[in-house]
Amino acid sequence: MRGTQVKMFHPTLQEESLKLANYVCGEWKHGSGEEHILIDPVTGDQLAIVSSAGIDAVAALDYARRNGTFALQQLTYAQRAELLARIADVLSANRADYFEISRKNLGATEGDASFDVDGAIYTLKLYARLGKPLEGRIIQDGAAIPLSKTGVFQGQHFLKPLSGAAVFINAFNFPAWGLWEKAAPALLSGVAVVAKPATPTAWLTQRMVEDVVKANIVPNGALSILCGSARDLLNHVTQDDVISFTGSASTAKAIRTSPNVVSRSVRMNVEADSLNAAILGPDAAGTQPFDLLVKEVVRELTIKAGQKCTAIRRILVPRQNVQAVGEAIAGRLASVKVGNPRNAEVKCGPLVNKAQQSSALAGLSQLQREARIVYGGDRDFQPIDADRNVSCFFQPTLLLCEKPLQSRAVNEVEVFGPVATILPYDSVDEAIDLAKRGAGSLVASVFSDDGEFKGKVTLGIASSHGRIMVVDSAVDGNHTGHGNVVPTCLHGGPGRAGGGEELGGVRALHLYHRRFVVQGGPKLIAELGKEAVDAKAL
Amino acid sequence: MRGTQVKMFHPTLQEESLKLANYVCGEWKHGSGEEHILIDPVTGDQLAIVSSAGIDAVAALDYARRNGTFALQQLTYAQRAELLARIADVLSANRADYFEISRKNLGATEGDASFDVDGAIYTLKLYARLGKPLEGRIIQDGAAIPLSKTGVFQGQHFLKPLSGAAVFINAFNFPAWGLWEKAAPALLSGVAVVAKPATPTAWLTQRMVEDVVKANIVPNGALSILCGSARDLLNHVTQDDVISFTGSASTAKAIRTSPNVVSRSVRMNVEADSLNAAILGPDAAGTQPFDLLVKEVVRELTIKAGQKCTAIRRILVPRQNVQAVGEAIAGRLASVKVGNPRNAEVKCGPLVNKAQQSSALAGLSQLQREARIVYGGDRDFQPIDADRNVSCFFQPTLLLCEKPLQSRAVNEVEVFGPVATILPYDSVDEAIDLAKRGAGSLVASVFSDDGEFKGKVTLGIASSHGRIMVVDSAVDGNHTGHGNVVPTCLHGGPGRAGGGEELGGVRALHLYHRRFVVQGGPKLIAELGKEAVDAKAL
Secondary structure (H helix, E strand, O other), rough: OOOOOOHHOHHHHHOOOEEEEEOHHHHHHHHOOOOEEEEEOOOOOOEEEEEOOOHHHHHHHHHHHHHHHHHHOOHHHHHHHHHHHHHHHHHHHHHHHHHHHHHHHHHOOHHHHHHHHHHHHHHHHHHHHHHOOOOOOOEEEEEEEEEOOOOOOEEEEEEOOOOOOEEOOOOOOOHHHHHHHHHHHHHHHOOOEEEEEOOOHHHHHHHHHHHHHHHHHHHHHEEOOOOOOOOHHHOOOOOOEEEEOOOOHHHHHHHOOOHHHHHHEEEEEOOOOOOEEEEEEOOOOOOOOHHHHHOOOHHHHHHHHHOOOEEEEEEEEEEHHHHHHHHHHHHHHOOOOOOOOOOOOOEEEOOOOHHHHHHHHHHHHHHHEEHHHHHHHHOOOOOOOOOOOOOOOOOOEEEEEEOOOOOOHHOOOOOOOOEEEEEOOOOHHHHHHHHHOOOEEEEEEEEOHHHHEEEEEEEEHHHHEEEEEEEEEOEEEHOOOOOOOOOEEEOOOOOOOOOOOOOOOHHHHHHHHEEEEEEEOHHHHHHHHOOOEEOOOO | OOOOHHHOOOOOOOOOEEEEEEEEEEEEEEEOOOOOEEEEOOOOOEEEOOOOOOOOOOHHHHHHHHHHHHOOOOOOHHHHHHHHHHHHHHHHOHHHHHHHHHHHHHHHOOHHHHHHHHHHHHHHHHHHHEEEEEOOEEEEEHHHHEOOOOOEEEEEEEEOOOHHHHHEOOOOOOOHHHHHHHHHHHHHHHEEEEEEHHHHHHHHHHHHHHHHHOOOOOOOOOOEEEOOOOOOHHHHOOOOEEEEOOOOHHHHHHOOOOHHHOOOOOOOEOOOOOOEEEEEEOOOOOOHHHHHHHHHHHHHHHHHHHOOOOOEEEEEEEHHHHHHHHHHHHHHHHOOOOEOEEEOOOOEEEOHHHHHHHHHHHHHHHHHHHOOOEEEEOOOOOEOOOOOOOOOOOOEEEOOOOOOHHHHHHHHHOOOOOOEEEEOOOOOHHHHHHHHHHEEEEEEEOOOOOOOHHHHHHHHHHHEEEEEEEEEOHHHHHHHOOOOOOOOOOOOOHHHHOOOOOOOHHHHHHHHHEEEEEOOOOOOOHHHOOOEEOOOOO
């Protein structure tokens, strides 16, 4: 079955609203009560209705733990890796549908949809590959530790998968990748997933879960989804579970301080706001790194209309290059077509809804108190093939803040849309200082051929950034992108960025495991070791 | 100088009170305002006065970061390891003084003082040894990751020491070890320490810090101490700092939910309550493991008068062995002399103060609703060589709860004193279930010669315990102890135990480092790698 979608799916979708079911306790269940409506941010059409009202969170979590996690942990890592490969296959087979849903519910261009959907599939495939050699059920952590002179008593650390569920509270901007970049390491670890996608874009997530459930790949209970409000879900998580949250700092705060989470020391990973910087070297005028920075800024502003937690928000530029950088970026932005993604020429779609549009406009106003507009910023801007009254577009906008060290908003306010600000710097130390004023960021990029500058900046900003991308003429166009989260590399950052860690290859398994040490005789330790695999770089 | 202690130190100590100075911003400073009095829990004598009132926390943290952390990070791990070795030497040289302070301020027996003081020195020496081969300033984390076909663009993860300060909010029971088990990995990581010991026993901590400062071992700002209330300290920590807390669940909650800590995602490690279990195997009647368990329970009840977060609180016993275990433990407890540690025959001292005594008595009452007393529990109990009206003793007490699966308090109330409860079990699964009802513990121990039982219980309780000690006839007396925290092994536990991780050899450095990934050309990565060391099993 496909929830209740069968009856109302194509071709009536445009006219009628779907009601998306929740999948909990191995059953598709409709919420009854409060409903949320999903819209098309280009046309304003109502696309679907979701509701989590009346869904029993206690039962849902309990089912996930007792059935999903239990069954997954009967398998080895290698066997679970095989499940990931099969999930990737199912998603690949339905890729066209996902692009269609992305276009409707997110106003996604082909590139935007690919970033999300293909990113999800790529990540699943990576974890399938990483898990393949891991023939065991726990992970050995380091060597045996001598604890007695004769060797009759030793210590051995292991990592054991959590016995609970992995609860994902996800962001609206990545309904596909946002689920699977977390679910891949969770399922590989043997921990059942309970996903609560962001309501405005829950459709794609729900549909993917449905396809995977329908394909009968994972054990019963290994994958659940709640669409709509999280309601009392977090009141019922325990120390055996883990919460992984991506979204706003304010929601992160509410979850972090919720009494149940606090009193049970529930493990939690957070990815929140981030004012990521791209930094141009002092040597860069007229060089390849200059062009590479300009190109990357424009890409980051336009892809997904700047709705990426890793997008460039601040462009740190030697003061003498401010005008040249501004003109180059503005020149490229002027040629970017913004509008209805159904028009093949369009390269930048809308924001996800009116609320986000209002929020971005309010943020822009805050920035404008400290920065002037170099390009864009037209509140009456006319998108291509769309009614600007019903749609949620935002003109790509570049600002310049002349005195960034005396300013606050440019370093603190994340406008979640196609908005970035040029911040001039007068010395290398000032560039480092400015980058760090993000108070913890997911990523920074450095564009320069100056070896000393690259090294100094990288180490100077390392402790406040999870990822630092350094591009020079030798790297040229071969870099993976400032805002592109490669699953083999760490994704996360301190402070404002939430303090979390995701991905980074097998390192991601840590979140879903508990370390313990056994102190005992060598025979017992050897016995336990039979179930264990050695996962390098974990 | 020795704060203001010089004037008032020996031999007037018994008559006059010391006022202990705080050490911040490279200076000894007295608080002015609210004062706390430290007492002798045997005699009730006032020993010293502390006050943190008027101390500028902002300046203290800033000084620690800018001077202490900065200077430490100019050194390599190996050079900092050398500092730890010198600290250990200074502490060893003053060991007799520390035993004296321990006896006065904690009522510590020789064994209790050794557990704390020698444990601290041993831990420092271990980290000195672990750091010795680490000739570098950052840690390489895993191998280079290919990110482009031609190899011009790669990824490399590193761990970099935090740029802030390590703030320790510590518990009263380990004024020596509690500081140094945290400070050793922090200083080895290059992170300055700001210690806030628990007020009732701050004297020993303050004295050790003073001795180390006086010996001029660590850079200015690398070691600070605040005695008394933490006041607004936590309002000024940032994302560059780390908080490590050991103490009650209620204080942990207050710190975790404090607005500044939440909004900045300040990293935090917590060790809180724990209802640790010792588990006797079904085969154990009349065997060596039976005797080893009995001996260990008595040791855990009496050392430091049971005031150890790792102490045995629950004794899980096959139902048919309940009487035998109860009699054996009671028999041994009857011969333990409880009283003034100045009497050489005394093996069990007092609780730390009247507040702890009242709290333990209240806890005992809670347990008595579900359990009956097998030994002890005399509220009018007469300690040796002490006035029971002014002293803070608590009679070692053993209880039996016949229906532990139908009870709550025995699995939830941690009486922080010489109190443990026997819980009968009827099957291996029941034993596992009971152990897990601690809802996350620091440690459990298993005493059995039954290989299947040992393996099943170990894996069955692993995800809710940080450490599992398994003792059989082959291990015999060579084990390191249920409650003894060996620095090469993990110390921490999920849920009620706080969800933290400490020690575990070099793993402890993690808390004081931030992981980041550099994506760039091989030359840059090689350049950064010159500063990096490979720390195995981190």
